Amino acid sequence: MPRFMMFVYSGGGELTLERVQAMNRYNEELARAGALLALDGLHPPASAARLTFAGGGPPSLTDGPFTEAKEHIGGYWIIQARTQADAVEWASRAPIGDGAIEVRRIAEEADYGPEIGEAARLTQDPPEQTTASE
Amino acid sequence: MGEAQATPAQIDAIWRIESARVIATVARLVRDVGLAEDLAQDAVLAALEQWPASGVPPNPGGWLTTTAKHRAIDLMRRNATLQDKYAQIARDLGDAGDAPALDEEIGDDVLRLMFTCCHPVLSTQARVALTLRMLGGLKTPEIARAFLVPEPTVGQRISRAKRTLADAGVPFELPPPDELAPRLASVLEVVYLIFNEGYSATAGDDWMRPAMIEEALRLGRLLAGLAPREPEVHGLLALMEIQASRQAARTTPDGAPVLLADQDRSRWDRRLVDRGLAALERAESLDRPVGPYYLQAAIAACHARAPDAAQTDWVRIAALYEALDRVAGSPVVQLNRAVAMGMAFGPEVGLQAVDALAAEGALDRYHLLPSVRGDLLARLGRGEEARAEFERAAAMTHNARERQLLLARAAGIA
Numbered sequence: 001m002p003r004f005m006m007f008v009y010s011g012g013g014e015l016t017l018e019r020v021q022a023m024n025r026y027n028e029e030l031a032r033a034g035a036l037l038a039l040d041g042l043h044p045p046a047s048a049a050r051l052t053f054a055g056g057g058p059p060s061l062t063d064g065p066f067t068e069a070k071e072h073i074g075g076y077w078i079i080q081a082r083t084q085a086d087a088v089e090w091a092s093r094a095p096i097g098d099g100a101i102e103v104r105r106i107a108e109e110a111d112y113g114p115e116i117g118e119a120a121r122l123t124q125d126p127p128e129q130t131t132a133s134e
Numbered sequence: 135m136g137e138a139q140a141t142p143a144q145i146d147a148i149w150r151i152e153s154a155r156v157i158a159t160v161a162r163l164v165r166d167v168g169l170a171e172d173l174a175q176d177a178v179l180a181a182l183e184q185w186p187a188s189g190v191p192p193n194p195g196g197w198l199t200t201t202a203k204h205r206a207i208d209l210m211r212r213n214a215t216l217q218d219k220y221a222q223i224a225r226d227l228g229d230a231g232d233a234p235a236l237d238e239e240i241g242d243d244v245l246r247l248m249f250t251c252c253h254p255v256l257s258t259q260a261r262v263a264l265t266l267r268m269l270g271g272l273k274t275p276e277i278a279r280a281f282l283v284p285e286p287t288v289g290q291r292i293s294r295a296k297r298t299l300a301d302a303g304v305p306f307e308l309p310p311p312d313e314l315a316p317r318l319a320s321v322l323e324v325v326y327l328i329f330n331e332g333y334s335a336t337a338g339d340d341w342m343r344p345a346m347i348e349e350a351l352r353l354g355r356l357l358a359g360l361a362p363r364e365p366e367v368h369g370l371l372a373l374m375e376i377q378a379s380r381q382a383a384r385t386t387p388d389g390a391p392v393l394l395a396d397q398d399r400s401r402w403d404r405r406l407v408d409r410g411l412a413a414l415e416r417a418e419s420l421d422r423p424v425g426p427y428y429l430q431a432a433i434a435a436c437h438a439r440a441p442d443a444a445q446t447d448w449v450r451i452a453a454l455y456e457a458l459d460r461v462a463g464s465p466v467v468q469l470n471r472a473v474a475m476g477m478a479f480g481p482e483v484g485l486q487a488v489d490a491l492a493a494e495g496a497l498d499r500y501h502l503l504p505s506v507r508g509d510l511l512a513r514l515g516r517g518e519e520a521r522a523e524f525e526r527a528a529a530m531t532h533n534a535r536e537r538q539l540l541l542a543r544a545a546g547i548a
Contacts, residue, residue, distance in 0.1 A: 002348075031355075031359055032241060032356065032359050032360075033151060033352075033356065034351075034352035034353065034354070034355035034356035034359070035352065036355075037409075080348060080351075080352060082150060082345070082348075083143075083147065085143045085144055085146065085147040086147040086150055086151065088144075088147070089144065089147040089148055089151055090151065109382065
């Protein structure tokens with residue numbers, strides 16, 4: 001089943017009632033089309049933590065805010081779409097204001113060879129994925 | 135995307151997203167889904183001519199709908215017998231202008247479209263083809279590939295179905311309350327048929343066949359959004375999600391079937407299981423009488439919840455089969471119930487139930503009856519009788535893989 005993750009990179013900007021309502025309408029449209037599988041918004045990067053790995057030693061920890069980054073991931077959607085073009089079309093309609101959306105196809109077990117697929121399989125249930133319809 | 139230039143792939147994508155809503159909105163005006171689809175197709179042709187140069191308009195769905203409505207008016211001006219419809223559309227357009235309809239209204243139109251495409255006046259095959267075409271935005275060649283039938287056959291099915299709907303004067307309306315249950319059952323049946331077409335596809339089949347699973351799930355979610363108060367809608371969605379979760383585990387790499395008890399449960403897709411269980415809970419939370427899809431989903435959920443085959447809650451499964459037998463009884467359901475009773479209460483109890491069923495004679499030609507009997511007899515240590523039953527079952531099945539499996543079981547008895 002082709003699934004796509006759409007990451008929002010937003011350039012900040014005020015969170016207004018109008019923006020939230022427009023986003024709500026968009027999310028409902030995705031759900032109504034049967035395309036929406038999951039979505040979440042993220043807290044601002046002020047509360048983020050970044051771990052940097054290098055040279056095989058323990059990672060170094062940096063706390064936010066990350067003022068050097070102009071854009072940060074603000075949230076994501078996971079949708080079902082027949083083709084990349086369909087996913088891009090959905091993404092083009094998202095009312096995010098200024099910013100960017102990156103559309104990435106989610107890798108499925110069948111995309112790998114048997115050996116990698118076998119190794120990548122979880123031996124335990126993954127935690128429940130957030131669902132959009134709750 | 136408002137900028138210049140649109141590619142055919144982009145227009146295709148827009149069509150897949152918008153087609154159901156465009157056809158449904160136009161159908162409410164012209165009161166004829168076949169005509170509405172033709173007009174919508176005309177609008178797409180216009181888009182293919184204009185958008186590559188002009189760019190995609192800001193509201194492509196609205197553009198397609200308005201263009202299709204204007205085509206309807208052109209057509210009716212030229213056709214005196216359609217004058218009444220023309221007058222109606224002219225009034226509606228005059229009232230509403232080109233203002234977009236409310237989301238709720240469009241949602242109702244899509245639901246009307248679904249009920250109309252699945253109208254009982256149509257054959258089952260016609261309902262399936264029409265639903266995929268009108269609600270899935272699939273083209274005739276895609277439907278043909280998914281169902282392994284020649285393209286002209288699908289084309290004929292669709293045009294005949296459109297004519298049948300027009301000739302029968304099927305109104306573009308939601309069914310009245312007293313007809314809702316059977317009409318909804320017809321819609322659910324079509325979605326489940328589409329699902330099973332994908333689910334029964336074997337490795338190496340054209341990718342359009344397995345894609346039907348995904349299209350059925352999408353239709354199921356769409357329906358759950360449009361008719362959220364109907365427990366069977368959530369029940370069907372739950373059933374499809376849980377069954378789809380086993381897709382990777384149910385056959386060996388060379389295509390041989392793997393029985394549920396022998397499946398590697400780590401290969402079940404937990405995301406689909408979780409979504410199925412969530413849909414099941416939504417059906418339960420409605421606190422209304424449940425139907426056959428809900429009950430089948432609840433049985434599938436018992437398997438999905440069990441960490442391994444030995445920990446399956448067979449007592450609950452037996453009870454669910456009993457409930458299923460009450461609302462949608464059949465000898466096959468009763469046979470499944472007997473299997474569950476044999477697992478829950480011991481092979482002796484199961485064998486009594488199977489023998490009672492065998493005495494009724496309805497399953498005389500069903501190979502799974504001797505197969506189930508053989509299994510119960512083997513568990514009771516009655517090897518000779520068990521072997522004879524497996525051999526009888528092997529002689530009755532038409533499926534070569536299944537015959538191999540049954541003969542292997544016969545040979546494996548000590």
